[in-house]
Amino acid sequence: MPYSEVGPRRQRRLAMKYRRRRTIVAILAVLVIGVPVTIVAVVHNLKGNITSSALRAGDGKAPEKITDELNVLILGSDTRALDTHDYGLGDGARSDAMILAHVSDDSSRIDAVQIPRDTMMDMPACEDTGSGASPAQRGMINSALNQGPACSVSAAEELTGVRVDHFVEVNFDGFATIVDALDGIIVDLDEPLHDDKANLDLPAGEQTLGGTDALALARTRHAVGDGSDISRMGNQQMVMDSIIDRAKSSHTLSRPDRLYSFLDAVTSSLRVDDGLDSVSSLGSLAATVSSVPKDSITFAIMPWQPAPDNQNRVVKSSAADAVFSAITADQPIVDLVD
Structure with a gap:
């Protein structure tokens, strides 16, 4: 059912839901992508804090890459398999936030699209990368993280048709540790x-x-x-x-004592793909991202409509296909989103 056919009250609730997430997700994206800018200026032993895993599961086909643009999948993880039980009980992991960040071929523009966590889709089968395998099934995209970030990458590529070059994941413990590092x-x-x-x-x-x-x-x-x-x-x-x-x-980034503890907290919170598991790789990403002017960065919510079989879930709309096609072609999305 198209969005226009949903009742006014339901329209307002759904629209509010994703508008209010936009700022949170934008902050997360800036934090996770922008952190390497300062990491490079700090001692290299912070590298040992970062964990990594495979970008893709098995030999599954990835979408074709047409240009030399860079696409990073950013995951905010609500996994409960952490060092403490301070956040309540729960099983498995889900992506509480998912952002596809696209850096243009000439590094002049960043287009970041939030994929709503309750987006329903036909998820591809995913081979075991250490967290178990999953069959092809219909479900919410955030559940893909149960089998690890490589499965989230596969699901995101299936949904968008965009090839993902890297992923960055931050977890619950990381969020709390970052707050503590700020006193x-x-x-x-x-x-x-x-x-x-x-x-x-x-x-x-x-x-x-x-x-x-x-x-x-x-x-x-x-x-x-x-x-x-x-x-x-x-x-x-x-x-x-x-x-x-x-x-x-607190001038965190201008005080060496606070800067180190802050970066120690952040780097300890991250899991990245094997291609980013080095200071030089993070430095390269940092240099690319930091060179993009602020007014050339677009954050948007994936165009969506209520899922026909569950009004509390969403599916991508035809407008979303236009957005993802533009990303694949390395074209700006600013005129395609609200």
Whole structure:
């Protein structure tokens, strides 16, 4: 069913859902791609913090690469297989955010497209890369990460038709560690929030949160509204805004003592493909990304419409095909998106 045929109330809810995610995802994309710019200026032993895995599973075919553009899949992982159990119980891993970032052939432009995590699609079979294999099946694209980032790459390539050259993944522990490296963030809550499932118990008023509480606040469903994904987005926005404010106010990047601890936290949070697992490769990516003017960077949500078999899910629209075709052809998408 096309978006135009959905009731006005449903249209507003869906549109709000993805508009409010846009800022969060844009910040994540800037953080994960932009971090290597400063890594190169720090001692090389930070390289040992970064873990890597295969870009693709098996010998599956990848979309043809027409030009020398660079496409990076950025994954925000909600895996629960972490060092602590501070974020509640859960099994497996899903991509809580997925962004396809395209750097043009001449490095003059970046087009970044967020793929909604609840996008329904026919996912390709994926061979075992260490987290198990999966058969071809219909499901939400975020579930592909259960079998590892290589399966997310396969799913993204299947959905978009765009060849992925690299992936960068950041996890829950990483988010919390980054907040702690900033000495916490300041939030002001209108009312107390309590959620046993998220290990969240916060009083009302202004307070400084460490990484564990900041993440719990961003992810709680049961302490706000009707317990839906939409209800928690106001808190997510507040947390991300606070991270940016804290980073600016504490002058993290201009103080060597803070810079090293911050970069140590970030690099320890990343998993990348084997092609990025070196300081020189990260430096090359950093140099390319940092050379693009800010006004030549476009962030957009993948054009979508409600899934015909489940109104709480989405599918890509015909407008999305036009966006991904433009990326494949290394053409700007700015005039194709809102």
